[in-house]
Amino acid sequence: MHAVSPLTLAALLFAVGVYGMLVRRNAVAVLMAVELLLNAVNLNLVTFSALLRDRLGMGQVFTIFLITVAAAETGLGLAIVLMLYRNRGTAAIDDARELGEDGALGLKRLPSPTPPAASENDKAVAK
Amino acid sequence: MTTTRALGSTTGVEITFILVGLLTFGAAVLTVTVRNLVHAALWLVVALGGLAGCYLLLAAEFVAWVQVLIYVGAVAVLLLFGLMLTRAPIGRTTELDSNNRWAALVVGLATAGVLVTVIADAVRSTWFDPRAVVADGTAKAVGSSLFQYWVLPFEVLSVLLLAALVGAIVLSRRDVSDQDQYQDQYQAPAAQALTEQSPTPEAEV
Numbered sequence: 001m002h003a004v005s006p007l008t009l010a011a012l013l014f015a016v017g018v019y020g021m022l023v024r025r026n027a028v029a030v031l032m033a034v035e036l037l038l039n040a041v042n043l044n045l046v047t048f049s050a051l052l053r054d055r056l057g058m059g060q061v062f063t064i065f066l067i068t069v070a071a072a073e074t075g076l077g078l079a080i081v082l083m084l085y086r087n088r089g090t091a092a093i094d095d096a097r098e099l100g101e102d103g104a105l106g107l108k109r110l111p112s113p114t115p116p117a118a119s120e121n122d123k124a125v126a127k
Numbered sequence: 128m129t130t131t132r133a134l135g136s137t138t139g140v141e142i143t144f145i146l147v148g149l150l151t152f153g154a155a156v157l158t159v160t161v162r163n164l165v166h167a168a169l170w171l172v173v174a175l176g177g178l179a180g181c182y183l184l185l186a187a188e189f190v191a192w193v194q195v196l197i198y199v200g201a202v203a204v205l206l207l208f209g210l211m212l213t214r215a216p217i218g219r220t221t222e223l224d225s226n227n228r229w230a231a232l233v234v235g236l237a238t239a240g241v242l243v244t245v246i247a248d249a250v251r252s253t254w255f256d257p258r259a260v261v262a263d264g265t266a267k268a269v270g271s272s273l274f275q276y277w278v279l280p281f282e283v284l285s286v287l288l289l290a291a292l293v294g295a296i297v298l299s300r301r302d303v304s305d306q307d308q309y310q311d312q313y314q315a316p317a318a319q320a321l322t323e324q325s326p327t328p329e330a331e332v
Contacts, residue, residue: 001141001255001257003250003253003255004246004251004253005144005148006144006148007246007250009181012239012243013174015235015236015239015242016152016159016239018235019159019234019235020160022230022234023159023225023227023228024224025223026215028209028210028213031209032159032168032171035175035206039198043182046181046187056272056277057276058276060189060264060272061272061273061277064190064269064273065280067190067193067197067198068284069284070202073291075295076291078206078208079294082209082212082213082298094225
């Protein structure tokens with residue numbers, strides 16, 4: 001097999017992940033793009049493992065490590081997105097710009113967010 | 128590094144790899160461009176499954192099954208749960224993309240151009256035969272190298288998973304942040320009502 005095909009696929013997947021990370025507004029969609037980035041790196045590791053025939057199995061073992069770290073990252077990221085949604089009523093990362101200065105880079109401070117109205121389910125849980 | 132295979136010969140494995148790779152790439156593009164968020168998650172499943180096929184063709188069968196179990200099984204369900212819990216728009220929506228689409232497109236294309244050019248130039252004349260190293264990809268081989276050479280990272284990784292688990296639970300539990308609100312809403316009025324009905328200690332004195 002020519003080494004170009006898997007490595008090119010990995011590079012293209014990485015570029016698609018970069019594009020998706022920049023273009024999406026919803027935080028969960030951004031997490032999906034991050035998964036694509038991590039998987040591109042995984043494909044690189046597996047390819048070079050086969051290409052270089054490493055004795056220690058480094059490429060494939062590191063791929064498994066990376067899959068584990070990515071799973072942990074997704075779990076924590078979703079928990080953070082959930083906190084963002086609970087506190088601000090939206091999961092759009094464009095609306096979370098408290099750290100930006102007024103007028104810097106053309107950003108405008110949005111009106112102060114209103115917390116989501118408690119739904120029936122939340123009230124039932126609270127009782 | 129290179130095998131003795133005659134240069135330029137295309138094997139069936141390579142053709143299959145290119146087909147599966149095209150499927151994976153198309154699914155990845157759809158993941159980041161489609162307007163329906165749930166469809167994006169499902170296209171991500173296709174892309175990750177296609178990558179598992181790529182791993183199989185690269186003779187990394189254990190990694191392929193780990194990919195199917197963790198990514199296609201767990202992470203996809205987790206992402207769908209995330210969409211559900213944040214009440215993401217289920218249908219087709221135009222609010223999914225931010226306003227900087229052209230900047231993102233330029234950055235993405237530049238990344239693709241630089242990476243593909245450099246890589247294609249670097250490995251222009253490198254061929255390899257994944258089936259020659261097929262013993263390295265089995266569960267036995269990966270497991271023995273994992274527990275012979277990489278035991279310490281493995282154990283550190285389990286501590287990391289534990290920390291991530293505890294962190295996710297702490298972040299997503301409700302009762303910590305809601306406790307004060309609960310007291311304000313329900314217990315404070317009740318206490319107030321009690322003190323209003325019964326004479327206050329000051330009144331008795």
